[in-house]
Amino acid sequence: MQGIRLSRRFISLALSIFVGGCALGNNTFAGQQTTNVATFSSPLSYQVYNILAAEMFIQEGNPGQAALHYAAAAQQSDDPAIARRAVELAVGVNDNALAARALERWVALEPESPEALQYQAINSLRAGNYEAAAKALAKVRDKVEKEDGHGFEFIVSLLALEPDAKKSFQTLKQYVQTVDSSARAQLALATLAINSDQFEDGLKAARTARQAGDKPQQEQASRLIAKALAGMDRVPDAVTELETASKASKNPDLKLDYARMLILADRRAEATPIFKQLYASHPDNTDILYTLGLLYLEQKEFAFAEPLIKKLLDIPERATEASYFMGQIQEGQKRPEKAIRFYQQAMGGHYEKEATLRVASLLLETESLESARQWLEEQQQATSNDDRKLLLLQTEGHLLHDKGRYKDAISIYGKALALKPDDFDTLYSRALSAEKAGDFKAAEADLRTLLQQEPDNATVLNALGYMLVVNTERYPDAEALINKALQQRPNDPAIMDSMGWILFRTGKLAEAESWLRKAYTQLQDPEIASHLIEVLSAGGKQAEAKTLLDEMLVKYPDDAQLVNVRKKLVGL
Template identity: 35%
Template sequence: MISLINGVSVKIKIIVQNIVAVFFANLLMGCASQLTSHGEAIAQEAGAGKTQIQRKRPQLPIRSKYFASQAHEYMYKAMVAEIARLRGNHALAAKYFFDLATLSRDPQLAERATQAAWYAQKYHLATKAARLWIDVAPNEPKAQQFLVNSLLRQKQPVAEVVTHLEAMFDNLKDEPQRREAMMEAMLERQKDRRALALMKQLVAKRPNDPVVLLTYARLLIKVNQLDQALEVLRTLLSDVPDHAEAVPLYAFLLDKQDKRALALQWMKQALDKYPDKHEWRLTYARMLADSEQFEESIKQFQQILSQFPQQGDILYALGVLSLQTKQVSAAKGYFLKLIENGERLDTAHYYLGQIAQEENDLDKARYWYSQIKEGANYLNVQARIALILIKQGQLDRAIEHLRAVQVSDRKDAISLMQLEAELLIEQKRYYQAMDAYNRAINLKPDSTDVLYMRALLHEEMGSMAPFEQDLQRLLALEPENINALNALGYSLANKTERYEEAYGFIKQALDLGPNNYYILDSMGWVLYKMGNCAEAIVYLRKALAKQNDPEIAAHLGEVLWVSRDQYAAKEVWENALKAFPEDEKLRDVVRGFSPSILGETGEGKSSVFTNRCSFEK
């Protein structure tokens, strides 16, 4: 009898390993779809014999009437289990693999049964299969891991889970990293309270186990029990003072508790004792940089570089820190070394371009920027190249460059058109700028940004009708766009006599942004236009208090002047001229009312007023 069972086991293994045979696969796909009939009867028969199988040496159950022999029956089950697994029917696969594993006591079949039950979320069966797997392969950590996870999913007592965890740890005593990974994966699936209860019991059983203590400390950090986490790490470090992960984690905890100085001191002392711990030094260097102790950070990075001279990340860090500390020559050297090593090429080219641009070596800057063909800085450097060309007096070439930039994303194309328009506006080439905006709108008709900018250009060109059309179109898309509401209201107040309509738009904007200084200025201005000077002064003073702006000062001074408070008006204008002596709009307003403030001759507007606010300009 025993030899027959062994023979069946060998055949099962062969069948499972060679399941790809086309004839059998096609045949059994049909069989697997009919398992609700005689297949279930077979499973019941196999289940009836499981108690007997577990109590003593494996015995064959009573032969099913559907098969010529027991060997055929078990070959059939093996094939059905594998086909079910391949077709994603893990529950059925688990049931048949478990029957076969129980009979054959083969570790591979027990493993397949466990995995299939786990995938099917049949945790009770997964637990039984994992126990069988451990029984036939006592030293297999994966079996113990599956058992622990299955018990946890069923919310079994923590004490039983800990028992099996300890067994898993014993089998992995020489593999701490694997133990740590298994523990982290297990705890990720648990709620914090249950995970803490589990770890407390495990720590009680293994109070000096570095993996257990480190895992417990990380869990405590996750639930924000930082003081307790520090205590756990102190226990760990008292036994293993050079623990690779615990030392920087301790510093991290101190820093997290706003004890940056202590964290830096801790890392310095650790490196004094263990100067060859390069990962610690890297952590220390980064912490120093984050604390803006750039010079000391550079020293630490340089020590690392002396051991790893080709390390791209270290060269990059030193290049950036050197720029931060105005050591431009050193920064160039680090970035050039990056290029020589073929690492972080776009970043190195970008910084070298910036350095050359700041040194006013514009041709070299363009050269470095032109080396960047893609990536996060690609659009940025195209804009920089265009700006350099303009600085060199080559506006038309700058525009040609922008139009020649190849982009696949519509958003990027629109950004380039917007930049083109802005450059042209700076040179007062308004019609060409309008053409750029029109092309952008054709590309994306509902672009609110472009509609807004095109509206402002229409206003600048004196075209109020298309100005209003663009802003009304924008507000149809975004009714609460405060910039559009404010711009439309202010322009209607400033360039038409539709004051009530203007007030409505500005009021909506102010409701949405009550602390925006430019909207407060607009409200003050429209109230002035409507004859409510006292309230206008309140809004304008509030706006000027929030932002010292020459246009706001010009407005406030004008309202004060026509309200017969000339002394206050002069004071506002004089202070504004000290801060913005070259602002032409401010100077024009002051010149119109009191040219003597500018040291100019001539008469300003009349100083004789009626009892109400005057609108004479």
């Protein structure tokens, strides 16, 4: 192709033919064949025309048409570079049929090309022809293996680059079944399976690898087995798998996975000493340092957490997160001014929303609501970023709502919605403030707007259902909404509470008590407790109701709902 030299006159002629209507509009290679090669003076002129047309289409941002023309040129050329260009363009626009035709030509011209075989594998994969893809991968592996001894690793990397993880998994599964069933291949298959949420297949492949592999492969297999089990919601089984494997090994990665799985199983007390041991032997491991610091922080062991989190401040990619956690540590140690400084350093990072709320809340606690609002206003004036402004307005609205200034909160949420009219969080928050302000009609309108956006959102369904129970007698509508929310989240205690309360309102005491007991078992919340106390009292179980009320008032002496229940239920 590089040897072709064209006169200006010939270029003009080729372009005039192109403009005159010889370019093809079909979307497949077969359509390209409608052009009669005999209309050109020679195969060379046919090549030149298609190459020029292809390059013009590339300039115009139409790679699909460019691929058609390069594929046509490739059929009349012995230059593999033209066929390769056709393949690249066809694969880029996901035209599998055209890519397959161009690949045939490329492989015919350059049968030993590893690149052609790679494209052949990827194209077959995307077309769902996993058997052909596996065969092509085997050839690629052999060629790369001869060059640098890493053929298998190369094809696994190639599959990992493919966006459709499920197709990559199916291809490697075919490869393992027909070409290579070694422990190494099974481990790669298990990894791809888990990454594409094929947990059953991942578990099977990892167990096969554990049976056939050497000790390092067995350890890797145990880690993958645990991941597959966790993906299948079998966390206790995953913990057992890693506990057994880590006891028989000195591999720190196994112990780290075991400690992480303990956290996932909500067994933090058991995880903490393991992380302490790992930190002692690997003090520079950022992940271990990070997790141990958070474990101490979660357990309110601030003196132990502080030096660890301080180390993270010196790691650029962790600095903003570490600043937020340092803010929590300072707040836990009753140092609000230092906490505010650290929270401000955390802004712009992953915890920007939380840090902004904490600064405003601390200013509210240590100074006044007006000081917090003034800071939020200054922050708004200092930024031109609408997302940041939205966050600041939402934070101000939350503060006002919590202080019982519902109409002011509604006004602030209105300003936020002027920036982003359909913002989900703002509409939801405004609905809650409107209901508290006594404007149920406005609250319902906002929640209905949200359900138009997300008809199956359990939080909104439950909120609207509960509001209907409390503010209206539209009980059938309320029950339908709450039932729909339960279908989405059957174990959510807040939704169980709503169901219990509507059953109480409709006179079904036994069913109401059952739902409220289940809700309270999962979440000892004052609102759920107040509902259960009222239902127990209505059912003649005053002694149990009084005991529960007394217990909750010890924990939450200032909770308005519990206080109201005591006033409402004389004798408790």
